[in-house]
Amino acid sequence: MRLTNTLTGAVDDLVPLEAGRLGIYVCGVTPYAESHVGHAMAAIVYDVLVRYLRWPGNAAGGYDVTFVSNYTDVDDNVIARAAEVGRDPLELVAENIDEWEEQQRALNLVFPDVRPRVTTHIETIIAATEAIVERGFGYATEAGDVYFRVRAKPDYGKLSHRDIDQLRSGTRFEPGEGKEFPLDFALWKATKPGEPSWPSPWGPGRPGWHIECSAMSQHYLGEAFDVHGGGVDLVFPHHENEIAQAEAATGTFARHWLHNGLVQRDGEKMSKSIGNVVTVADALQRWRADALRLFVLGSHYRSPANLTDEALAAAESGVDRLLSALRGAPAGSGEPVDPSPERARFVDALEDDLGTPQALAAVFDLARSVNRGRDAGRDARAAQAALAELTRDVLGLRLEAPDAVGVLDVVALSKLASKHGVSCGGSDAESTIEALLAARTDARAERDFARADAIRSDLADAGVEVADTPEGPRWSAGR
RNA sequence: GGCCACGUAGCCAAGUGGUAAGGCAGGGGUCUGCAAAACCCUUAUCGUCGGUUCGAUUCCGACCGUGGCCUCCA
Known part of the structure; x- marks a missing residue:
């Protein structure tokens, strides 16, 4: 299979590190708010990729795929959002994850084999940070923050195809406290009052953004693995930084980088400020x-x-x-x-x-x-x-006939039955419909089309579509 | 301001140096008592202006437009 690789800028053959097996990591959501259709789009894209790669009918006869996708369940957004609504951050996150997982089921998404969370992998993340610091790619400040030393990595920028000088000019990177260089980014953030924190060699704190993905992906898929994916908006800085960190710690990382496009609403960017964000809940409703x-x-x-x-x-x-x-x-x-x-x-x-x-x-x-x-x-x-x-x-489509009986109004249907002088064998929707259809079939046999059409149109009003086939009438309930 | 994509019929959306998939919608027909579904036929010269070429929608340049990244984001 050939896939566009952001790292090389070309469409590269997907060659597994280990024959017949593939490890795939996809950046999941930061569950600080309701999920929106953008998350759904990304999830659907990687779902189809994984389904196809596992499918025995593909050109390689099917791969054994290990699919990992994370939840970044503690970060600046989570903390800010929790403070805004006056809730415990971890509780807020748990709620959003539950809702999203329910929606994933509704969207018929294959769950990743592993769904690691930052809060349950603090040790792994600390170990990765230590490795980076030991190798001279990271440094701790007096305040207890740990930063990645971007200038120690000459190929920094290779994913997003930009160079450090270009990044530094023309931007408003603020030289953070204790940073050696404006582009250096946090691996570990010292705790602030009221924030969730964990003990570390640098004092209590929490992981920076970026590090969780490089640490957890390597933890589950090995230091080198096949595919890493996410939305294009993650190319810089998130994925760029992931690469820097992982390679600093272990010298190797993901080979193939995949990025999906973003969802627009009526040709416009979806954003909270425009107020045009379509949530997954809205979408599934409609x-x-x-x-x-x-x-x-x-x-x-x-x-x-x-x-x-x-x-x-x-x-x-x-x-x-x-x-x-x-x-x-x-x-x-x-x-x-x-x-x-x-x-x-x-x-x-x-x-x-x-x-x-x-x-x-x-x-x-x-x-x-x-x-x-x-x-x-x-x-x-x-x-x-x-x-x-x-x-x-x-393709992961369900293509099931809509669940007929559940959505039908039994009372309305039995009223219809009496209107048309039909006595039904049972009190449930299905037998009422069958009885009405039998009456209609009789009417058609007698060429009483007015009566037949009246029954059909009344059923349609009640949400039951009737179609005549060579095998007799067939009905289905609309949505 | 810098970097990068994209601009194809009414709408969505593929694709190719030699006159353009598919879906939806529209028009005509077959079937049907009538419908529905299905089937058949039908609807574009590919943002604008230049250039390269025997020939460009497909390559190059400029311009216009939309979007992405540069700051949180799938």
Whole structure:
């Protein structure tokens, strides 16, 4: 598989350090506030990457992937936010993590194998900081802070492709207290009153930003590992600093750096100041998880994804299209529909820098083949199975018919039954609907289309869509 | 101000030195009692202006526009 590597600026082959195995670390969220669709986009991108890499159908026959993604559960943002709302920082964080994990389930995301948190890896982080200091890449101040010595690392800036001089000019890096150089950044921050802190060789304090990711990723994946990912906004300084730290401590680090584009709302940056942030909770309220996923996968992961109501409506329709192609599996006769051309295109697309838009095009073409074959009375079962495999296993779509009964109003339905003079066999929604449909089928047989259409339209008002098929009426509940 | 992306049909979005995937929406048709779904047909010359080339949407330059990073951020 080929993937764009920010470090080299090229599309590089993904060559595992150990044959058949891959270690992937993705920067997770800092759970100081509600998660937004940007987090969801990143999560979906790396979810599909991991699903694809594990999939036996990929060009390498499937990798054994270890997927690690962290929670930075203590940092400046967390502390500031907790103070703002007058809550305990760790409690606030726990709540946001719980909510996000519930949403991850709703989004059908594969959980990382390890979800390390800063607060449970303080020892690891202190050890990494000590290694950096011992090797001369870090220094402690009298105040009990520890800084990374940027000038000790001549290749600092190699990820974001900038140099130290360029960074220093034209910016407002403030020479912090005790810093040797304006660009030096904190590995360890001495505690301030009211902040969570842990004992360390430099006194009580807490980890700086950046260090948790280099320490925890190496802890779980080894000093050198395959892939490190995150949003483009993390390239500098976060990932740049991670590289500096990890290489300072161990001489090696991640080989392949992946960065996803950011979500925009109606062509504008999503930001709290503009007030256009769409939270995951909002999004899940308005759109199906499958539609959100289809929306994200419809543009290349490195491009910005412009979230508009129209784009999501299109994605919703796209989901329905796939859903209807997966419905029913007539055996048919004659030449079976062969899914292999689309399957090959799908694999080729993903092999080439995770080309989900083209993979999706192959999927939609396969859906058309299924429908076409089915209309022609051919055996479309194999094609349908392939479609289900590609969409569900690899792209992580659920493509389940909506949970019918739960959302229906039983009382309204039984009123309908009496309106149409139908007695139902049971008191549940399902049997009421069946009874109404039976009455409609009778009406149609008697060519009483007025009555048949009235039943259909009343059911539609109650949220039940009715479609006539050669096998008889089929109903489904809308969302 | 510095660094870097992007600008493709009504909307979203791929892609290529030799006249442009897919989705949604629209138009026409088939099927249906009528619908729905499905199927078939149909809808672009690729921001502007120059340059290189036999030929550019694809390469180079300028300009305009949008976005990202340089400070917290997926």
